[in-house]
Each structure stands twice: as structure tokens, then as C-alpha cells.
Amino acid sequence: MQAEKRETTMDRVSKGLARRYRRERWFRLFGLSAIVTSVCFIALLFVSIGANGWSAFQQTEVLLDIHFDKEQFDVDNLSTANYGALVKNSMQALFPDVTGRSDKRELNKLVSSGASYVLQKMVIKDTGIIGSTKKIWLPADDEVDMFLKGYISRDVAESARRLNDKQIGWIDQLVAEGRLEKKFNTIFFTAGDSREPELAGIRGAVAGSLFTLAVTLLLSFPIGVATAVYLEEFAPRNRWTDLVEVNINNLAAVPSIVFGLLGLAVFLNVFGMPRSAPLVGGLVLTLMTLPTIIIASRASLKSVPPSIREAALGVGASKMQAITHHILPLAMPGMMTGTIIGMAQALGETAPLLMIGMVAFIVDVPHGVTDPATVLPVQIYLWADSPERAFVERTSAAIMVLLGFLISMNAIAVFLRRKFERRW
């Protein structure tokens, strides 16, 4: 009887066993396929951005023999000299057989209009070069750049492309002479925005993003941590604190553009703060990231074992001592992780900044939190909107820079968590 009963139990178990394992296998398979799919999509994203953007890190430059003609310069007013003429003269010298007025104009178009600014800077930096002749690499026009990078095809009808046959002939001649080369694009990292793609850079946007993030971090971290500590350790549990908690959770889900409108109404219209300033951007992003930081900080405060709290109180630490000596240090890795995730979110935020005027076309690199500025994602948005072919690759390159910042921020978050995590 006993043996028989035993057998049936075992039979039943083994009957169900195959199904249990099959379910497990299926679950594992689903999980794996989900991960493989998402990895594929991420790879696709990275590859497409990389393929579009890598060429932006190179810029075609043209080698010209510039003669800094003494007669062109007025020593008292170096900035007003006709630098454009210097470029034109040297192009003329390279192609003496180009004579027609319109041909000359076409020829001069091969060099970027920014070339004259490069010369201007050189002269202002060192007036000693006036009177001499120097070989100088100057940025070529974006159409030339696109042609050399293969985005403009020779096979297309002349009317359908931005360079005519004559210009392509001149380009071929320059390449043959070794006067036209792709070089590392330093302008992209050192310049602000520009209408000319070959002169446009992300320095202004990066500086704007850093100033904005600095303001955000300086405000949101202390306020967020203090709020979390108060709510978690000091505030009584009653209807009011429940209401506060619900509202914080709600704020975390509010669309960011609403914070932008709030910033516009309060910071700009009521307090009269400057438009397009990283200060205001930082304030708006502080409002946006505070709920994230508060929620993460509260969670990490909650995860500190109560025994540590009791141990501190048990030897006679005051509440504040227990918090600052024991609970905060243990909760800090979680708080920092939450903060960095909030910062990464803020770094990628566009919509609220549009509302406070950070979408403006700003050429100058900002030097403070009140200078007009734009930020990286807004810069990407602006470039993606521009018609020139050369802005396509710059858009992708800017995305790569932004992704680089985001990845390094998340890496720092992981590193900090690993480094300061303590076990008990």
C-alpha cells in the first residue's frame, strides 16, 4: 500500500516535470530573443550613426600661398582689412587662366568664406607675418568637402549638382597638386554654431550643456538629498506627507515640456531672467530631475538596514549624527547613481529648453551661466533641420559626442556604485 502510493506520487511529479522544464526553456528562449533583438537594434543605431557621422571628423582643407600684402593692412585697425581679397588673390595666382568675372566668382567659392577669419586671427595674433608669404591650410567650402567625401557624384547632370564641371576640374587640379586634402576637423570641436557647415562646431553647444548641467547638479543634488532625508527620516507619516509623496511621484511623470512652460512663465516672465541662458536652463532641468533624484535617494535610504540606525541610536548618537555618520554614507552610492541618471536625462533633454529660448542660433561660445547658449541635443535638432548636405554628417557626429557623454556618465555611475557600495 505504502509503496504503491509512493509510486503514484513520483509518477505524477515526473509527468509534470517535462512540462515544467519545457516552460523554463521557453521562458529562457523568450528572454534571450528579447535581448538579442534589442542588441541588434542598438547595433543598428550605432552603425547608422557612425556611418553617417564619422566623415564629419574630417574636413577638406585647401593649401594656399597667402601673401600678406603690406598695403592691405592698417596697423591701427587690423580687423577691418580685406582678408577675403588675400584669399582671392592667392586663388587667382593658382589659376591664372581664369579670367571671366563669373568664373572668378565660381573659383573663389571653392574656399570657405570662413578662410578670411582664419587669416584675420593669424594676423591679430602675430602682426609680424604682415608682408610675408605663407603656405596656409584653409577650410574648403562644404560643397568641395562633400564632393571629396563622395557625397556629390560626377555622373549626375551638371544642373542637378551643386558644383559645375569647371569647378570639378579645378578641384581635380588642386587634388593633383596636393593642395586639397582631408584633414582632422578641429573646427568641429573648437567653433560654435555657424550657417556654413564647414565652420560649424559643437564647442558652443558642449559648453552650454556643461554650464546647464553644472547649474542643475549644484541645485538638484543638495535639494534632492535634503528632501529625501527629511521625508524619509524626519517627516511624520500623515496625510500631508502622503500627499507630498504622491505629488513627487506624479512630477516624475510630468512631460518635460510642461516644466519648460513653467520656467518660461516663472523664471523669464516673473523674475525677468535672461533668455537662452544656461542658468534658466539649469533651473528648469533642476525642476525636472528633482523628482528622479528624490525617489532614488529615498529608495537608497530605505535600503539601509534598520539595524545600522538602531546601532547608532543605541550608543547615543543623535538623529542627525546617525544620519550623517552612518545612514547617508551607506545611502550615498544609490543617491549618486540616481543623480547621475537624472543628469544623463537632463543632458539629453530638449523640449523644456526650447520654451526658454535655448533653441536660438548662437555663434559665440558661452563663457558663463548668463551668456546666451544652446545645448547639445538642441544643436542636433537645429542641424538636423538644416538643408545643407554637410549638416547631415555633423548631426550624426554631434549625436556621437552626446552618446559619448551619456555613456561615460553612466559608466561613472556604475563605477561609483561599485566603488562605494558596502556590504553588511
Place this chain on the structure above:
Amino acid sequence: MESMSAVLTTGETPFLGAYSMTQEKVRQEDKAPRENRMTVGVPFVDDARMTCRGVNVYYGEKHAINNVSIDVGRNEVLAMIGPSGCGKSTFLRCLNRMNDTVEGCRVEGDIQLDELNIYDKSVDVVPLRAQVGMVFQKPNPFPKSIYDNVAYGPKIHGLASSRAELDEVVESSLKKAGLWSEVSDRLDQPGTGLSGGQQQRLCIARAIAVRPEVILMDEPCSALDPIATATVEDLISELQEQYTIVIVTHNMQQAARVSQRTAYFHLGDLIEVGSTDRIFTNPRHRLTEDYITGRFG
């Protein structure tokens, strides 16, 4: 309430005086019936360090401790035993106001430490907890070095004016806790890296480093193996010479081994108090007898 405490402070047991006076074995039919919830035995001593009168504790609506009166004598080990949820830990935590940290916990009655009501508005819990130290059920060293664990209390209370003095306090505390020989060469190692028994002794060292008068121990050995338990029990007997110790335990053998007096709690009531020998050999309440003979618990 006042008349109540007046009666209680006479030093006589409030009920069944005949039983408490008797020294010989109490006959079965003379034992207090199970329905009786008044304290049997001698809850009061002449030379009390802490006196508790009419203590009631509520968690919100729940009445966790019901009208408990008991004394803790000088340099004695008082064991509190009872089934789970009987309120012995709750009562222990009243003695240094650790219950203040529990939301919705309300304590009524009079608890005095050296003739001062610790629940008086003028009493600050910080110095109180320095006077009445606590060791918890689970060893809970700070995730810091062994040295910092012991030095933390003296540091925040300003008990040591120099580094050398602090070193001395740490050393003497670890020696008293019987841990010095095991850790003296690795004071900078994290306290969490020690074994369970060592961690608990470290917690005891941390508690005695602030030179308390009373040490409360809440099931200090429940997370330890028998060898570590024996070490901690030896330590308790040694500490008794200098400190007053109140220990909550589930382990009746332990109570018998380390304590001079034992208090039995049952569902929030203090059922019986007496010398440990007497409680375990000659209980005067049927509930106590049920518990120590293993009928429930």
C-alpha cells in the same frame, strides 16, 4: 494611577503575598491560576538601579505591554523570558527609549533610572542612551573598521580628549568584551568581516565603550552558534561585576546560566518575577510552569 503606584512602591507584591513569602515548594493547587494576570513573586528589590511602575505600551491601538512594574537591581543580570510576541523586547526597548523611533508607539507609566524619570520631558535621549547601552539581536557592527566601531560612541560623546586616550578606551573595551586578543593586530579591518560571535562581542565592546550603567541585551545569542554563545555568556557573567544587565532571551537554559533574577512575560503581562533558581525550580504561576516545562513557547 497614583494610588496604584503608591501601593506598588511599598515593596510588597500586590497579589498572592503568601506565595511570594513561601520558600518551600508550592503545591500544585496553590499555584496562581492561568487566568490570573497580576504579577506573582517579588518584582522589587531594595537597591534598585532602574524602577518601572505601571508601564503601559501601545502600538497605535494595540496594547503591547499591560501595567508592568518591576525593578532592576544594581549589578545584577535580569533575564526576561516568555513566548514570542509576549512584549519582552518591547519592554526592554522602553528602558532606553529606543521605542521613540517606532512610529505610533506610546509609553505610559514611570520608568526611573537612578531616581530620574527617563520619560520626563526634560530628559534628553542622547545622554540616556549613553547611560543605558544596548546590544541587539542580530550583530550590527557599523560597516567601518573594528577600531572605529568601538571608538564611535566615545567620539560623539567627547569621552576621549586625545587620540591616545581613545586608543586606551578602545583597547580596554575590547579587552572587557574578550575580543582584544583576537583582533588587536587588525583593528583597521572592517568589523563586518568578523565571525558572528566576534561581531556580537564587538557590539558589546561598542556598547561598553561609552561606559554605560545599564546594558540592555535583546536576544544577543540568538544568531550565534553554541560555542560563540558560550563565549558571550561568559562575558555577560564577567560584565555583571561592573554593569547592570537586562537580557531578553528565548533560551531558558541561558537565562538559568547567566541571570540572578528572571521575569516571565506572557502576552504583554508580567506574570512572575523571582530569583532565577526559584523560577526554574519552583514556579508559582501555572503559565510560568507551562512555559518552563515546555508546554508552550
